[in-house]
Amino acid sequence: MGIIDKLNAVKNTVPHYWPIGSFIHHNPLKGFEHLSFKDGLNKAQKTYGGKVYMEPSYYLKFYNEGKISHSILEENLKEVLEEDGLAKYYDLAMKCLLEVNPQWNHFRKQADSKDHEVDEELLAYLDDEFSYHNKERWLKQITKNMTLYEINDILFHRDDKEAIEKSIIEYVARFLDEDQTTLSMQNRELGMFETFKLYEDFDYPHDSEKFVEEAFEKLRVKNKERYLLNHLLKLHGWAGFIKYRSEDPNYYSQQQYPSSLMDYMAIRLYYEIVYLEHREINNFDLLHEYSLKNSAYVILKMIKYKYNLPGKYIDAMESSKNYEDILERYVQEELQLDAKQVHLSNDILKNSDIPLVELAKIMEILREEEGYIWLKSLEDTYIHKFIDEMKLTENSQNERPLASVTMCLDVRSEIMRRAIEKSGPYTTYGAGGFLGFPISFVEFEKAHEQFLCPAVITPQNIVFELPIETNDEYKSKKTINKTTKSVVSSLKNNPYTPYIMVEAIGWIFGINLFGKTFLPQKTEKFFSNFKAKKPQTTYTLDKLSDDEIEMYVNKLHLHIIHEAVVSNSSQKYSQEDLQAIRDHIILGKALSVDISEELLQKIQENYNVSTKDYEFQKLKLASVGFTLEEKVEYLYKFLTMIGQTDNFAQFVILSGHASISDNNPFESALDCGACGGSSSLPNNRALCMIANSQDVREKIAKKGIIIPLDVKFIPMMHTTSTDEVAFYDTHILSEEEHKKFAQVVEDFKKASSIARRERVTQLPYTSSENDIMIKSMDWSETRPEWGLAGNMGVFAGPRDSIKHMAFGNRLFMHSYDAQLDNENADILTRIFNGPLVVGEWINLEHYFSTVDNAIYGAGSKVYHNVVSKIGVLNGNYSDLKIGLPTQSVLLEGEAYHEPVRLLTYMEAPLELVAKAVENSVAKEFILNEWIRPVIIDKKAKKVYSYESGDFKVIKEF
C-alpha cells in the first residue's frame, strides 16, 4: 500500500470545508457515515476526543420537565440492555440512568473526602481495566493521537508545536489566499509543494509523495496511516479546506493554484523534521528506547500535559526524581478514587445482590450507552407527539386561493408560512430553495458564476442577469464608489500614507462608527443614498444560436487582444487588424498584420487567446439558457414535486430567501442552504419567467398540467432576519391584476409583522419588532437571527396534514403528493437527493456544533478574524474554524439548539419510500440512521419508524 493509498484511507475522517463566502452546512462526521450512527459516533469520539452527546444532566432536565416520556425511555433502555445481554438488570440500570450517572463525576470529587472501605477484587478489576500497571499499553494509549514534536515538547519543555503550527498556518494561509492580502505570494501556479520549496528555499527534486515517504523513513514511523491521520487532525479545518478544493475540479482558485492533501502533509512533515533535527529524540525508535528506560517519567509528563495529574504529584516531580514511586502513588490514589466511585454508586443503588465488579462492568456499559439512550428517547418523544397531533385523514380539495406561495423548505419559513395562511385566502407550499432548478448564475456586473443549487449538484445551465432599463445613475454611483474604495484602499496599503490618511480623513469613518453604534437605522438610511441601486434586470433563459455564440466568443477575444496590444506594444492596431490577429490565432488564417512573433505568443500564452480557449468558450456559451424542452421539464418537475398540478391560484408566488446582517463573516450561513449558501431569488425569478412564457405553458399542458391564462407567477424575496418580503417582476401584471395583487402585498406585509412578533419571543434581548430590524444592521450584533438553530425535523407531504401545527421555526417543510409520484418514486428520490441531503448536513452541523463547539464548532465570533477570504481564525492564527460559532447554537453558555437527529416525516406509502431510499444518494446515511425516518402511510393506516435496520410500526390508525 503506497503513501497515497494510506492517505486516501484516512482523509475522509476530516470533512470538507467550503469557503465561508458560500457557507455550506455539512456533517462534520461525514467520513463516519458508512457506520451506523451509534458506532460512527463512538469511533469519532475516539478519533477527535470530543463529546458526541450532551451531558446526562441535559437530558435529565428534559425528562424532569416531561419533554422525554418515561415509557419511551423505559422502552429504549430495555432495548439496549437486551442487545448487551443485561436485560435482567433493568431496574438497576434505570436507577443508574436517573440517579447515579448524572452524579458520576461528582462522586469522584466526593470520594476524596469520604472514607470508604474498598473492595480488593474491585481494585484488581479496575487496575486491569485501566492498564495502570501495564506501562507500555498505557503509554501507547496516551500518545496515540500525538505527533513526535508534541511528545518532544512535553518531555523536554520545548515549544516546537507552537512554532511548527504557526509556520504551517502562515504558509498555508498565504498560499490559499483568495485576494485578501495586497501582497500575494509569488509562483503559486506551480502548486502548493513546489511553491513551498521556493518559499523555504530548499532544493528537493521529487514530489510531495516522495517527500512524505522519505520523511516517514527519517522519523521511523511505524503506523504510517495513523501518523497521517494524526497530522490531519492537528489542523483539521485547514486540512478539510485543502481536501475540498483539491476534490472540486470547478473550484477556480484550485485551477489557478493547485494544492493537495499530500502537499499539505509534506509541508507539515518538512517542519517537523526541521524542528526536530537537533533535538535529542528525533525519531520514533529513539522515543521508544527513551520511553522504555524512563516509562514512569514519560507517563507522568503525559498525564501532567493533559491536566490530569493532581498538584501534589506535580510538586513531587519538581522536588524529586523518584518517578516510579510518584507514579505508583498516583496509580494507587486513582484506583482508590475509581473504586470509591463504584462504592458510592452502590450505596445509592442500595445494591447488595450484584458483586461490585459486576456492577462496575454494568455501569461502564451504561455510561457508554446512556448518551444514545437519552437522545433516542428525546427523538422518539418528539416523533410520537408529532404523529399524535398531525392530521391523519385524507386531505380535501380546497377552493381556489387568491395566491399560493412556495417558500423554501427552510425552518425559517415556518412562522412566515403560518402567518401568510392566517392572513387571507392563501395556500403555501415548501420546496428546496433552488426549486429543483439548478443554475449557474452570473449576477449583473459580476464576473464569476455562482452555483445556485445544493453542493452535491453541478448545474448544467448558465443564467446571466442583464439590465432592461437605462442604468446611467447606477453606473455613475458605482464608478464613484469603486473609485473611492480604490483610493482609500491604496492609501491604506501604501507604506507612507496611512498616517496622513487617518489624520486627514479619519473623522469621516467616525460618522459610520458612531452612527452605526447609536443610530443604526438612520445611519443605514443615510448611507443607502450613496449605494448604487441596481436597475431592473432580466435573465438570459433562451439558448444562444451558433452564430450568436460565435459572435460573443469573437467579441471576447477581440477585447482581450486589444488589451494585450495596448499594454505590450506602442503600435496602433485598427479593429480590422485585431480581427485579423484573432482569425490567425484561432482559425489559422494567414496573417496580414505587422505584429511581432513575441507578442503573438504572449497573446496566446499569457492572455489565453487560443484554439483551446475558443473551444472552451463555445462550450461555455452553449450552456447559457435552456431549450424549450428543458424549461418545460424543470417546470413540470417542480410542480409535480410540490404537488401543485391543478387548482392554480391567480398569483403563484415563488419565494426565494436570504438574510441581511452587518459585520458578519458567517452571513452566507444564514442564506439559502439549498442554493449553496447564496440567495435563492435568482432560481425563483428564473422559474417564474419560464412559467409565464406562453410556449412553455402550451407545451406543459400537453404533459397534463394546464396553467390557466390568468395565472401569473411572481417571484418574491423573504429576508429571514427581518421577515420582510419584496416582490419582483410585477410589471408583467395588468392594471386589473395590480389592483388584486395590492391586496396580496398588503396581507403579506401584515404577515411579516405577525412573524416578527412571534420571533421577538425567541430572540434574546429583543422586545419589539424594531429591535429585530436593528439586529440586521447592527455591526456589533453577533446573533442577527437564530438562523437554522433549533431545527429538529422535516416533513415531506401535503401542507394540509400539518397546517394546524406550530413549530416555532423548527421544522423543514417540503410539499409532496405521493399520488403524483410514479412506481419508481422519482419525485421522492429527487427530494432525498437534494433537500434531504442538505437538511441532514444542516441538522448534523448544528448537532455537533452544540454538543462540542470546541471540536466541531467555530468558537465565539467575538475572537474571529477573516483569513484569506476563505474562513475565520481564532485570534491572529489558529486552525480554520469549521462548524458554527457559539452564538449560532448557544445562549449564555447553554444549548439553545436542541441536538437531535433530523426527524424525517414522510407522508407516503411504505413501498414508495423504500424505493426512493434504494435509488437515492442519501441511502447510506438513511439506512445507517444518521436521520430518523418516519413514514406515515395513510393507505395502510400505519406509521413506521426505521430503527435497527427495520421498519417498525409505531402507530396504527
Place this chain on the structure above:
Amino acid sequence: MISNILLLLLGGGIPYFFLLERSNKFSSKSIFILSWTLLLTAVVLTFFIDKSHTTPFVIVSFLSALYAIYKATQTTNFYKLGYYFIFMNAPFFILFEGQGAFYSLSLLVSLLGIYAIASFYDKHYGSANYLYVRGITLATPLVGIHITVYLISIGLYPPLPNSLFFLTYTFNSEANILWFVVVITLYFGNFLVSMKVLEKSIFGKKNPDIHYVDLNFKEKFAHFTIVILLILLSIYGTREILLWVL
C-alpha cells in the same frame, strides 16, 4: 558595608532558597514565609539605616534574579512562585535609591495575596499547584479575579502600585549600562513570568474531576484587605509620580 551585606541577604540578593529547597526540613510554604519576612525586615531596616548600592552587589543580586526567573518558569506551585518573585526583584531593592523600599513593600503586599491564594489551593485542592486546577475563571471567578490582580500587580501593570513605584524610581535613577540591563531584564522577567502563570492558572476548561470551592467570608475579607492595601499604595504611588511630573 556590613549593613549593605545584611540588606543584600535579607532582600533576597543571594539565592539562599537553593539550599533550603535541598533540605527536607523546609517546605515551599516555609521558604515563602521566611523569605517574605526577611524582605519585610529589610524594608523596615531601610527606614533606619542608610542604603547605598554598589555595583558588585547589584551584579550578584542580578545573577541571583536570573536564576530565580529560570526557576519561576519551571514551577507551577504558587508558594514557590511567591518566593521566586522575591529573589527576582531583589536587584530593584538594591538598586532603587531613596524610598525605593516602597516598591518592595508593594511587592510584599501582592505576594501576601499570592500566599492567600496558595493557602486556599492547598486547603481545598491538596496542593498550591495551579496546573491541575485550571478553568478558575469559569468555575470560581472571584478567585480568578484576585489571582489576576496580584499577578498583574507583580507583572508591573499600571495603575497597580508596583508599576507606579517602578516608574517613579526609574525616572529618578541615574542610568548606566548596568542599570539598563537590570531594569529592562527584570521588567520583562516580572511581566512574562506573571503572564505565563496567569495564562496557565486561570484560563482553560474546568477540570471535571475537581470540586471547585469559592472563597468563604473570611477569605473574602482577607483578599479585600489586601486589595485595599494595594489601592492605598497605588494612591501613594500616583502622588509620587505627580510630584515628579510637576
